[in-house]
Amino acid sequence: GEDVEQSLFLSVREGDSSVINCTYTDSSSTYLYWYKQEPGAGLQLLTYIFSNMDMKQDQRLTVLLNKKDKHLSLRIADTQTGDSAIYFCAANDYKLSFGAGTTVTVRA
Amino acid sequence: EAQVTQNPRYLITVTGKKLTVTCSQNMNHEYMSWYRQDPGLGLRQIYYSMNVEVTDKGDVPEGYKVSRKEKRNFPLILESPSPNQTSLYFCASSLGGGGTGELFFGEGSRLTVL
Numbered sequence: 001g002e003d004v005e006q007s008l009f010l011s012v013r014e015g016d017s018s019v020i021n022c023t024y025t026d027s028s029s030t031y032l033y034w035y036k037q038e039p040g041a042g043l044q045l046l047t048y049i050f051s052n053m054d055m056k057q058d059q060r061l062t063v064l065l066n067k068k069d070k071h072l073s074l075r076i077a078d079t080q081t082g083d084s085a086i087y088f089c090a091a092n093d094y095k096l097s098f099g100a101g102t103t104v105t106v107r108a
Numbered sequence: 109e110a111q112v113t114q115n116p117r118y119l120i121t122v123t124g125k126k127l128t129v130t131c132s133q134n135m136n137h138e139y140m141s142w143y144r145q146d147p148g149l150g151l152r153q154i155y156y157s158m159n160v161e162v163t164d165k166g167d168v169p170e171g172y173k174v175s176r177k178e179k180r181n182f183p184l185i186l187e188s189p190s191p192n193q194t195s196l197y198f199c200a201s202s203l204g205g206g207g208t209g210e211l212f213f214g215e216g217s218r219l220t221v222l
Contacts, residue, residue: 008148035211042112042198042213043151088150095166096211098143100150 002026004099006089011105018076020102022089027070033090034063034074037101043088047074081106110135114199114214121189122222129184129217131199137212139202140182141166142174144195145216151198157182189221 006022024032030051035043049056049063049072056063062075072091076083084106089099112133121127133140141156143166153166157176171193173185182201186193199214 040215042200042215043211044213045210048210095153095156098151100148 002097006099024091112214137201
């Protein structure tokens with residue numbers, strides 16, 4: 001199966017931008033996803049990008065995809081305390097594979 | 109309201125005592141899956157089901173069983189739980205296969221095996 005890797009922790013000041021990085025191994029992945037897990041809850045789809053796109057923007061979220069390097073990033077502009085959560089990168093080959101999750105802590 | 113419901117949400121049990129975690133979805137999804145979440149390891153797939161009576165092993169199936177007799181239900185069975193099965197478990201469903209489309213997750217079931 002696919003290997004998906006991401007850093008485990010990120011601390012960011014409120015109002016700054018957050019950038020969460022992810023790498024994957026299977027170049028045939030068609031879709032790449034970002035899921036968000038708030039404390040005590042299940043995962044929810046935050047955004048996704050097709051593999052034929054380089055960038056996708058959705059309000060405060062920007063997803064960048066570098067297919068050559070198999071690198072995906074999620075940028076959150078103007079980070080708020082409500083953005084504190086675990087963010088999972090996921091990629092599909094024949095099934096969805098998740099990274100270990102990046103815990104984002106927003107400090108005042 | 110579209111949702112995936114798991115029960116129980118919290119459970120403490122002892123080694124060897126059989127238990128079942130139920131999962132039900134009301135979205136008429138064909139695909140359902142069980143994951144376990146452990147610190148530093150992220151989500152690992154235990155079993156999945158592409159449709160009624162069709163189940164298959166995920167990445168970490170040892171010690172678990174599943175069944176899919178009805179489209180909406182996908183219970184996870186631990187026949188003889190052991191402490192290394194202490195974890196946070198999630199059920200998820202999607203309209204299509206597991207590789208595409210949005211996965212909808214339950215709120216999780218935290219299991220402790222003593």
